[in-house]
Amino acid sequence: MIKITTFYILAFFTLLTILILPFYIGGILYGSREFYERISFLDFLLGKEWSLPEQKYGALPAIYGTLIVAALALLIAMPISIGGAIALIEFLPKRLSDKLGIIVDLIAVIPSVVVGLWGLLALGPFLKNNLYSFLSENLSFIPLFQSSFFTSYNKLTASLVLAYMISPFALAVIKENLKLVPWSIKEAAYSLGLNHWEVVRVMLSYIKPGILAAFMIALGRAVAEAVAVSMVIGNTCSFSFSLLDPACTLSTLIINNFAEATGIEASALIGLGFVLFILALTLVILTRFIYIKALGGYLR
Amino acid sequence: MRRVKALFYSSLSLLCLLLLFIPLIWILVEATVRGGYYILERPLEFFTDIGRPPGIPGGGIGHALQGSLYLLAMALLIGAPLGTLTGIYTAERRNSIIAKISRFVSDVIVEFPTIIVGIVAYLTLASRITGIFNTGPAALIASFSLGLIMVPITARSVEATLISISNEIREGAYSLGLKDRQVLFRILIPIAKSGIVTALLIGLAKIAGESAPIIVSNGISNFWFSNWTEPAASIPVLIYVYGLSPFNEWQTLAWAASLILLLLVLGLGFLARMVTKEVWVRV
Amino acid sequence: MGKGLSFDKKAIIIKDLHLSIGNKEIIKGMSIEFPLKAITAIIGPSGSGKTLLLKSINRLVDLIPNLKSFGEIFVILDGEVKEVHSLDPSYLRRKVGYVFQNPNPFPHLSILENVIIGAKLNSLVKKKDLVKWAKEKLEEAGLWEEVKDRLKEPAWKLSGGQQQRLCIARMLALKPEIILLDEPTTGLDIYNTKRIEELMVQLKENYTVIAVTHSVDQAARIADYIAFLYDGRLIEFDVTSRILKSPSKELTEKFITGRVLDGVRR
Numbered sequence: 001m002i003k004i005t006t007f008y009i010l011a012f013f014t015l016l017t018i019l020i021l022p023f024y025i026g027g028i029l030y031g032s033r034e035f036y037e038r039i040s041f042l043d044f045l046l047g048k049e050w051s052l053p054e055q056k057y058g059a060l061p062a063i064y065g066t067l068i069v070a071a072l073a074l075l076i077a078m079p080i081s082i083g084g085a086i087a088l089i090e091f092l093p094k095r096l097s098d099k100l101g102i103i104v105d106l107i108a109v110i111p112s113v114v115v116g117l118w119g120l121l122a123l124g125p126f127l128k129n130n131l132y133s134f135l136s137e138n139l140s141f142i143p144l145f146q147s148s149f150f151t152s153y154n155k156l157t158a159s160l161v162l163a164y165m166i167s168p169f170a171l172a173v174i175k176e177n178l179k180l181v182p183w184s185i186k187e188a189a190y191s192l193g194l195n196h197w198e199v200v201r202v203m204l205s206y207i208k209p210g211i212l213a214a215f216m217i218a219l220g221r222a223v224a225e226a227v228a229v230s231m232v233i234g235n236t237c238s239f240s241f242s243l244l245d246p247a248c249t250l251s252t253l254i255i256n257n258f259a260e261a262t263g264i265e266a267s268a269l270i271g272l273g274f275v276l277f278i279l280a281l282t283l284v285i286l287t288r289f290i291y292i293k294a295l296g297g298y299l300r
Numbered sequence: 301m302r303r304v305k306a307l308f309y310s311s312l313s314l315l316c317l318l319l320l321f322i323p324l325i326w327i328l329v330e331a332t333v334r335g336g337y338y339i340l341e342r343p344l345e346f347f348t349d350i351g352r353p354p355g356i357p358g359g360g361i362g363h364a365l366q367g368s369l370y371l372l373a374m375a376l377l378i379g380a381p382l383g384t385l386t387g388i389y390t391a392e393r394r395n396s397i398i399a400k401i402s403r404f405v406s407d408v409i410v411e412f413p414t415i416i417v418g419i420v421a422y423l424t425l426a427s428r429i430t431g432i433f434n435t436g437p438a439a440l441i442a443s444f445s446l447g448l449i450m451v452p453i454t455a456r457s458v459e460a461t462l463i464s465i466s467n468e469i470r471e472g473a474y475s476l477g478l479k480d481r482q483v484l485f486r487i488l489i490p491i492a493k494s495g496i497v498t499a500l501l502i503g504l505a506k507i508a509g510e511s512a513p514i515i516v517s518n519g520i521s522n523f524w525f526s527n528w529t530e531p532a533a534s535i536p537v538l539i540y541v542y543g544l545s546p547f548n549e550w551q552t553l554a555w556a557a558s559l560i561l562l563l564l565v566l567g568l569g570f571l572a573r574m575v576t577k578e579v580w581v582r583v
Numbered sequence: 584m585g586k587g588l589s590f591d592k593k594a595i596i597i598k599d600l601h602l603s604i605g606n607k608e609i610i611k612g613m614s615i616e617f618p619l620k621a622i623t624a625i626i627g628p629s630g631s632g633k634t635l636l637l638k639s640i641n642r643l644v645d646l647i648p649n650l651k652s653f654g655e656i657f658v659i660l661d662g663e664v665k666e667v668h669s670l671d672p673s674y675l676r677r678k679v680g681y682v683f684q685n686p687n688p689f690p691h692l693s694i695l696e697n698v699i700i701g702a703k704l705n706s707l708v709k710k711k712d713l714v715k716w717a718k719e720k721l722e723e724a725g726l727w728e729e730v731k732d733r734l735k736e737p738a739w740k741l742s743g744g745q746q747q748r749l750c751i752a753r754m755l756a757l758k759p760e761i762i763l764l765d766e767p768t769t770g771l772d773i774y775n776t777k778r779i780e781e782l783m784v785q786l787k788e789n790y791t792v793i794a795v796t797h798s799v800d801q802a803a804r805i806a807d808y809i810a811f812l813y814d815g816r817l818i819e820f821d822v823t824s825r826i827l828k829s830p831s832k833e834l835t836e837k838f839i840t841g842r843v844l845d846g847v848r849r
């Protein structure tokens with residue numbers, strides 16, 4: 001008989017935790033299998049139209065929306081995160097930067113539904129009155145801002161809300177990397193007669209892999225976010241190019257419809273979940289490898 | 301010229317930092333102005349009553365508070381032991397193959413879209429089409445998803461805490477002839493106590509604000525908690541539903557509930573931050 | 584067990600011990616017999632395997648991942664000859680006390696609790712006698728006078744030398760028969776070093792003492808026997824006076840006269 005020791009019990013629970021990953025993978029494969037029996041995966045992936053009433057299930061508009069909103073959010077979030085991290089590590093006194101650092105960390109725990117509510121009832125209307133009306137009146141010759149009819153809720157609002165949600169995560173990774181820049185690198189830069197800002201630029205080029213890791217982590221979060229985005233994106237699927245037009249994403253379609261969906265409709269939504277899953281899994285695994293490299297095996 | 305450039309860019313970096321604080325303050329002010337007054341006006345009704353039908357003023361979030369309490373308690377019951385024990389194992393057998401796999405798995409699933417966790421839980425356990433329990437959307441399934449979501453964060457933080465205990469303490473304990481169980485429960489875990497509590501607080505802070513997995517696996521409910529196999533109300537979902545509604549009264553309740561949720565989650569986060577200096581906004 | 588070995592006045596007999604971590608061989612075949620109720624000092628340059636030899640005796644090496652070791656280690660405990668690998672490690676470690684290179688009191692426990700925790704968890708002493716027991720052991724370790732008014736304070740508040748003596752008391756509270764000390768005076772001032780040296784000399788009345796030391800002078804002051812280790816091998820083992828006056832190996836002489844420099848300390 002095997003003697004049950006403390007570590008056998010602990011190992012058992014650890015194995016259970018390990019099983020979570022195959023459980024997720026198996027669950028989504030199992031759940032979407034019925035759908036792919038009826039519709040080929042490729043047809044679904046490249047289908048250009050999504051309409052529940054017309055029973056048209058094409059994932060492409062949602063993929064388009066997901067990518068464009070995520071890209072825009074990163075475009076906004078990355079410079080801000082890099083700047084914020086530099087300010088915290090290099091330009092602020094240690095004690096102040098420790099305190100502000102805590103607040104930045106706390107931004108990361110604001111529930112997404114609260115950020116969504118702010119986008120829905122405060123930021124969105126504010127932008128509509130102060131920015132979108134200006135853009136559509138004066139800059140509508142630029143295709144990005146062309147819109148015959150604009151509301152508070154569109155790709156730009158969604159990107160801004162999303163940018164705010166991912167920034168603290170990107171900032172935290174960049175901050176950690178900046179802290180790990182060896183003193184000798186800074187010393188060498190100073191000895192060349194560079195000023196503080198120029199030294200920071202040297203540091204930034206030194207932590208390029210870390211910035212890439214921050215980018216990937218932020219991208220993963222941007223793609224996955226459901227609730228906040230669904231509250232401000234306008235929820236109309238289209239391939240429109242204008243930032244002032246509404247859109248939909250993989251996760252917003254799911255969150256908006258999954259609770260009431262039945263039959264083929266539910267299956268189609270699970271299919272979207274499957275696509276999101278593949279996207280997220282790829283990003284997460286890629287990120288892990290980049291992150292480990294970036295921090296020189298920090299995670300072991 | 302170089303000096304001007306340096307000055308410009310350093311100011312720009314400070315501006316970036318400032319930009320991050322503006323929405324936080326905006327959210328706090330907005331929630332206080334548009335929701336806080338209502339809590340002060342009718343505190344009892346707000347905390348103990350249920351929402352009113354649209355258009356009728358008054359009402360509270362008592363049902364959602366109650367539902368959240370149930371959901372989180374059950375999630376903790378599922379997630380806390382799993383996360384803690386996994387963390388202990390991966391720290392104390394850190395070179396074993398199981399520990400290495402578990403570390404990889406935790407790093408992967410911690411970044412997993414939580415909406416997918418909800419879907420998987422629903423599909424495997426509750427779905428009327430494929431389900432095992434066949435309950436349909438249910439509170440238990442939501443708690444199960446939330447429990448799974450907190451496992452990797454808890455595990456990694458517990459692990460970090462235990463690893464920070466020097467090996468000499470561990471050897472010292474074994475040199476006294478203590479058994480594995482005694483070394484763990486009488487020496488290492490008591491030393492790491494505050495770190496483990498922090499790990500659980502971090503896990504709790506993460507799931508307390510989650511709404512997506514609840515919406516997909518539990519659905520939406522506007523009633524008091526009745527049964528684990530029925531949908532339950534919760535604060536995050538209440539904010540979602542009331543916020544999106546066109547009714548002023550409901551939007552007020554959503555803001556007020558946001559204020560409560562923010563205080564709760566920021567409080568948990570702050571507490572965790574006070575207990576340890578670990579970087580926890582991390583993969 | 585231990586057939587053909589003579590245990591006359593011996594406490595530990597090591598037969599052909601090999602030990603490697605990963606692919607690195609660290610102890611390369613070592614046989615030593617440690618005399619009963621005497622102090623044996625182990626000397627040798629840094630990295631020569633002194634600590635690992637000591638930890639092999641009470642099987643603390645079992646905790647090191649990727650470690651492989653073979654060879655036999657016999658000890659006399661409770662009047663019987665036993666091979667350590669056949670023993671319950673918990674019993675072995677209780678009977679073979681160990682003091683570490685750096686003091687490692689448990690930070691979450693008070694001074695008093697640190698002394699009694701081992702005896703308590705191993706149920707060696709009746710609960711109502713624990714405090715009396717602790718006092719006795721603190722006296723034995725020469726710490727009682729300094730801490731008797733602050734027994735409830737956390738152990739980390741003590742000075743390094745006091746912490747080390749606390750660890751000695753903690754170890755003595757287990758009623759060991761053999762005591763292993765790994766450079767117990769590293770980093771301590773002259774006063775504390777002297778206290779601990781005196782203590783070791785006292786201990787050999789009742790215990791077999793093996794002490795790793797970095798200083799030949801210290802070995803000369805306290806030891807009855809000296810074992811000189813070099814690169815995982817036992818070079819020479821003899822009575823202190825003989826090994827210091829007329830070592831039979833050139834390497835030993837070089838080390839004693841300070842011509843084999845220590846490796847860089849970790």
Ligand SMILES: Nc1ncnc2c1ncn2[C@@H]1O[C@H](COP(=O)(O)OP(=O)(O)OP(=O)(O)O)[C@@H](O)[C@H]1O
Nearest residue numbers: 604609628629630631632633634635636647848849
């Ligand atoms: N846990 C371990 N993992 C890997 N290698 C180790 C470990 N412990 C010791 N070693 C290696 O084994 C060799 C001998 O170590 P040991 O600690 O026994 O030396 P020592 O003689 O006690 O030295 P010192 O005087 O510096 O304490 C060293 O080269 C060391 O690097």
Ligand SMILES: [Mg+2]
Nearest residue numbers: 633634684765
């Ligand atoms: Mg040593």
